[in-house]
Amino acid sequence: MTPLKLKSSIAQIKLRNEPYLVINIVLAGVILLILAYSGIFSPEKNNYPIVCIHEKITGEPCVSCGLSHSFSLILRGKVAEAYQWNRYGMRVFLFFAGQFLLRIIFSLLYTKYPVTRKQLILFDIVGSSLIFLIAFMPFIAAIIKGL
């Protein structure tokens, strides 16, 4: 399929009838917003509007403290400094960045191969769930440990 034909097939698809594409577009948009949040607010100014509720309540830093700083520093290319703020920041950032790319890739595959749509969705659900578990395992472990 040539790029021109692909474009026309994408244009023919009505988003209203394709929940999978709508979900992909919205999730990609949300991930973009997260990346924009990390880009707009800088660690130098320390002007992040979202603060750790755990720390506010308990006075003790939690396992996800410094995640916003870490994201901002990764976006600015300061990876070593990002690890100092939160050692799990990189894997969570990679999860979001990876999901952004996957949303685009899976959406294109969905429109390009209509026959294998069910398999594609199933593969996406299983794969994304596994990636989510790997990326967020330290946080999940902290919750389970805290219970």
Next chain:
Amino acid sequence: MEEVKNNSGQNLGIAALITAILTFVLAVIPCVGLIAVIPGIITIVLGSVAISQANRNNSPHGVALAGLIIGIIAIMIAFSQIFVARKIAHKADKWPKQFENIMNDVQDNVVKDLEDANVSIKVENNGDTIRIVTSPDKRNKEQTLEDLEKGNNSAHDTVKVKK
């Protein structure tokens, strides 16, 4: 008209699923986990309405059901953050007690050391010298103190009274 109703139910289902996924991601991040309760409630409301609309119109409700299930799991994780926070806070409350215990131990050790120590106090003022010497034994110190109070201190008195 019928088709529009079906689509509106489906749209609510999609909205429920998207909110559910976002709630789930928020819920597992401890810093903002408690906030996830709010989108979690929205998810459950959206999912429930979507399922009821789908049932009324005999349309598929798989997406809405998936959203509802993920939303319920997410809200449970978000609520569990309260217990985690409570546990951490409980641990944090123990700190002052531990600190108090350490301070008490230090104080006891200092008092014990002083009880066993030879204490010598010497005060000099315009050639007058006062010197108090206590022995390690606590009883002797108490005896010395009683002697001093009674004025029976001639044996150890080093004060030279000017005539």
